[in-house]
Amino acid sequence: MHPRPSTMFKNRTIDWAAQSSGEGIYQCSHCGHALFSASHKFDSKTSFPSFWAHLEEHVQFHSLHTYGRERIQLLCQNCGQHLGHLFPDARTPSQVRYCINADSITLLLI
Template sequence: MPRNQKIKPLPQDLPGVYTCANCSQVLFAAKYKFSVGSGFPSFWQHVKDHVKQHPLATYGRHRIQLLCSRCNQHLGHLFEDARTPTNLRYCINADALEFNQNITL
């Protein structure tokens, strides 16, 4: 089974956190996860100071890359999204995350 499939099917209301798959730093509370239909885990808020933003200008467009603040692992990208309380969507690569039900925020 591909690793991505173990994260995507989790219910939105399951308590816990998503951590960096590389260093185990807590990145997102599960309560901030939502579905946009893209296939990527998406969140509308991160744990303060645990996700860094890095501007990118690649392929003729400007984006914001998201990195773990502890180990600098690439997590995904940040987009504006009017459907969220923060007007932001953290679009994350499922392979960059691990789910932990034993920690809640």
């Protein structure tokens, strides 16, 4: 049995004071559509780029019922590229974690 995503990382604390307040926009690596603010990125201790919010309506949510569990797949609203998945995470200000495939985003410094 797999641990529930909401409890899997509960003992991995986030040092919010040490998080970068970086400037920039993470955009879709396929079409360049703006997806996430660098200021919403944090180290989730999962080795995946993680964010606690997305920009406007630029990320599409798609329910998945695979591998015997339900997940929310994240897609670029503009081109439909798979970005990653959304998980409950009580450690973040929004109570969710956008767990993103590093190859699906690029950073545009502003």
